[in-house]
Amino acid sequence: MHQSHSAILSLQKISFHYPNGPAVINNLDFTLNKGDRIGLTAPNGSGKSTLFHLIVGLLKSSSGRILYEDREIIQEEDFRQLRRRVGLLFQDADDQLFFPTVLEDVAFGPLNLGKSKEEALTISHQVLQRLELSDFADRITFKLSGGEKKLVALATVLAMEPDILLLDEPTAGLDHKTKLRLIELLNNFTDLSYLIVSHEFDFLTATTNHIYTMENGTILVDEELHIHHHEHAHRSGKQPHRHI
Amino acid sequence: MLQETFINQKSLIQYLTPWTKTLAAIISSTVIALSNNLSVLLPALGIALLLVSVAGLDFRQIGRRLLILSGFLLMIWLILPFTYEGEIVWRISFLNVSHEGLLAATRLTLKTCSMLLIFLALISTMSTADLAYALHNLKIPAKLVLLLLITYRYIFLIEDELRTLQRAAKVRNFKPDTTLHCYRTYAYLLGMLFVRAAERAQRVHQAMLCRGFSGRFHSLREYHNRSLDYGFLALVSIIALLMTLCEWKIITLPTPF
Numbered sequence: 229m230h231q232s233h234s235a236i237l238s239l240q241k242i243s244f245h246y247p248n249g250p251a252v253i254n255n256l257d258f259t260l261n262k263g264d265r266i267g268l269t270a271p272n273g274s275g276k277s278t279l280f281h282l283i284v285g286l287l288k289s290s291s292g293r294i295l296y297e298d299r300e301i302i303q304e305e306d307f308r309q310l311r312r313r314v315g316l317l318f319q320d321a322d323d324q325l326f327f328p329t330v331l332e333d334v335a336f337g338p339l340n341l342g343k344s345k346e347e348a349l350t351i352s353h354q355v356l357q358r359l360e361l362s363d364f365a366d367r368i369t370f371k372l373s374g375g376e377k378k379l380v381a382l383a384t385v386l387a388m389e390p391d392i393l394l395l396d397e398p399t400a401g402l403d404h405k406t407k408l409r410l411i412e413l414l415n416n417f418t419d420l421s422y423l424i425v426s427h428e429f430d431f432l433t434a435t436t437n438h439i440y441t442m443e444n445g446t447i448l449v450d451e452e453l454h455i456h457h458h459e460h461a462h463r464s465g466k467q468p469h470r471h472i
Numbered sequence: 473m474l475q476e477t478f479i480n481q482k483s484l485i486q487y488l489t490p491w492t493k494t495l496a497a498i499i500s501s502t503v504i505a506l507s508n509n510l511s512v513l514l515p516a517l518g519i520a521l522l523l524v525s526v527a528g529l530d531f532r533q534i535g536r537r538l539l540i541l542s543g544f545l546l547m548i549w550l551i552l553p554f555t556y557e558g559e560i561v562w563r564i565s566f567l568n569v570s571h572e573g574l575l576a577a578t579r580l581t582l583k584t585c586s587m588l589l590i591f592l593a594l595i596s597t598m599s600t601a602d603l604a605y606a607l608h609n610l611k612i613p614a615k616l617v618l619l620l621l622i623t624y625r626y627i628f629l630i631e632d633e634l635r636t637l638q639r640a641a642k643v644r645n646f647k648p649d650t651t652l653h654c655y656r657t658y659a660y661l662l663g664m665l666f667v668r669a670a671e672r673a674q675r676v677h678q679a680m681l682c683r684g685f686s687g688r689f690h691s692l693r694e695y696h697n698r699s700l701d702y703g704f705l706a707l708v709s710i711i712a713l714l715m716t717l718c719e720w721k722i723i724t725l726p727t728p729f
Contacts (some may be wrong), residue, residue, distance in 0.1 A: 286681065337683040364501070
């Protein structure tokens with residue numbers, strides 16, 4: 229992967245290991261161009277979440293460079309700026325929602341960015357409307373269902389008006405209906421580039437245009453198409469149906 | 473775990489803003505805590521009872537809460553009258569009951585009961601979130617307000633995690649009894665709960681950093697006080713002032729003792 233003119237985020241020879249542990253991320257190179265929608269699938273413990281945390285500076289890499297729009301990100305202050313542009317959706321939505329009501333939670337990000345109360349409220353209402361969550365504004369966050377929490381968490385990230393989204397297993401624990409809704413939403417985000425980590429191949433094919441894998445702490449790119457057949461069986465299989 | 477039983481009571485108290493209620497509770501409890509004169513504390517209990525009845529709270533629920541308090545008060549009544557030095561009013565074989573001891577126990581009882589009742593009437597009739605924002609508007613440091621808000625938010629999750637752990641123990645036929653095995657299991661359970669809570673705290677902090685948190689706390693809620701609020705605050709302040717004057721013996725009321 230060579231850096232092209234439209235590259236927004238690029239990681240160069242990034243390595244990371246936990247204290248006294250083996251390398252989780254090993255000489256990893258990765259470039260995200262504007263408009264890229266990339267899926268990342270790999271077994272548990274292969275360092276996908278670690279990679280996300282390295283990008284937004286929650287963990288510090290032991291070597292390598294992170295560039296955002298050709299500027300190197302080094303200091304905590306650089307990462308603070310970066311986090312406005314790169315939104316991370318956590319695996320567990322409960323970690324992300326810490327305010328009593330949905331509206332207050334969504335407005336937390338914009339307020340931290342120095343927006344006035346009115347601006348923050350306008351942005352929050354817009355985002356909620358975009359996700360068809362307007363009715364949720366005054367709902368109590370901890371009384372939402374799992375799927376609703378996930379969508380509200382997505383709203384809190386979008387309220388920061390990021391350029392890039394990092395989604396860490398967004399479908400974990402979601403029912404079929406919410407998954408479909410998430411797919412529809414992601415496909416409507418034409419102005420966003422995103423990187424999704426997921427075990428669900430069907431979800432990734434529906435939302436991304438490249439799917440990469442991770443092995444030995446690096447990202448493997450396999451751009452070739454492989455025609456393959458597989459048979460499968462399940463109950464009610466005779467009924468016309470699709471798999472997503 | 474937290475039920476917020478009194479939030480949806482319809483009463484005059486509900487028309488006051490959380491800001492007013494919190495400020496009134498702070499003023500009245502400070503005066504009561506610092507008063508020692510029975511001619512101040514007895515009317516204070518009367519006022520507290522009046523507030524509770526205005527708030528329209530269920531007396532059975534109030535009784536249940538007073539019952540919890542009575543355990544502590546019982547300890548005070550069992551210890552203070554017999555250990556306080558002073559004029560002896562009563563002898564039971566080798567035990568001496570002192571006048572000062574009785575007085576001190578009475579004072580403590582009056583103070584705790586009236587403060588509890590005032591807090592039930594004013595504070596427990598608003599949601600924890602409202603209380604936090606009211607404290608923020610009263611210029612309480614952001615760190616403490618966030619601590620309150622986040623404790624309230626995550627206490628339910630921690631309760632869930634405890635239930636999960638208990639269920640995991642139960643499905644493997646764990647029965648609570650008084651063996652060393654049982655105590656050890658509970659210790660592990662508690663330890664695991666602490667570890668999980670700590671990990672949760674770390675992830676929440678990371679999520680806050682991702683959204684640009686820098687230690688500042690912004691509140692979206694604004695409370696608009698109306699004449700009712702100012703009237704109530706004025707009334708509370710006048711009563712508090714009268715009580716203070718009484719306490720300093722600038723005004724004298726007949727003492728019952």
